[in-house]
Amino acid sequence: MRKKIGMILGIIMLAIAVLTGCGGSQGTSSSSASSGAAKSSATATAGKDVTIKMLNVGQGDSILIQTAEQTVLIDTSDVDERDKFKRELDKAGVKKIDKVILTHPHADHIGGMDVLLKDYQVGTVYDNGMPSTSKLYIGYMKQLKAKGIKHQALKAGDVLDFGSGVSFKVFYPTKELVEKGTQKGYKHDPNNESVVGKLTYGDFSMLFTGDAEQPVEEQLLKADAKDLRSTILKSPHHGSSTGSSVAYLKAVW
Helix, strand or coil: CHHHHHHHHHHHHHHHHHHHCCCCCHHHCCCEEECCCCCCCEEEEEECCEEEEECCCCCCCCEEEEECCCEEEECCCCHHHHHHHHHHHHHCCCCEEEEEECCCCCHHHHCCHHHHHHHCEEEEEEECCCCCCCHHHHHHHHHHHHHCCEEEECCCCCEEEEECCEEEEEEECCHHHHHHHCCCCCCCCHHHHCCEEEEEECCEEEEECCCCCHHHHHHHHHHHCHHHCCCEECCHHHHCCCCCCHHHHHHHC
């Protein structure tokens, strides 16, 4: 397992290294990225109008996307990393988050929502539309209602505008899965209900995968194999052996 994780991380770092060496006009997506050490966040600058930061929030996911017009967060780290999460946001100069995308309701992805809703101005919160018995999920849904914050479920085919020519196309979950997931008695598999989508800016793209595992990858290969090709891949499920099949990696690169 460690060998596979190392291979996946190596491929990701290779992609970042290649991106760092790219240059040109917006048409060719002048791009650079750097990998931070243990005490800093990794940053990819897709162009003068777009910066993507993989926040250093320990065991959990949180990716900050800043365009000239909007600030977007994909996931919000884990519960016990809230202080670190807030420090990362403050270091990036964040005051308002226009869009928050929560890929699925596991604690290491939605654990920082209390921080956001308490200390920052939040525009719209997006998730996979699946009900959950998680106390964290129930808690932030109550806060959204109390604060009058917009909430929207994402499904395959949806496209979000991040401003400055940056778009985010949703590949998963499918409409059919969302409909099944809202039915009483449905047995949920949160990882494999993760929001999967691709950010595109000119010739630059980044595929966000949440904790989707190989069953989801197989569905995406059948439905959107050509669309999966991306400059950078956010490794599925933290680089574990449950994701990143060889066929999937070949499709992405």
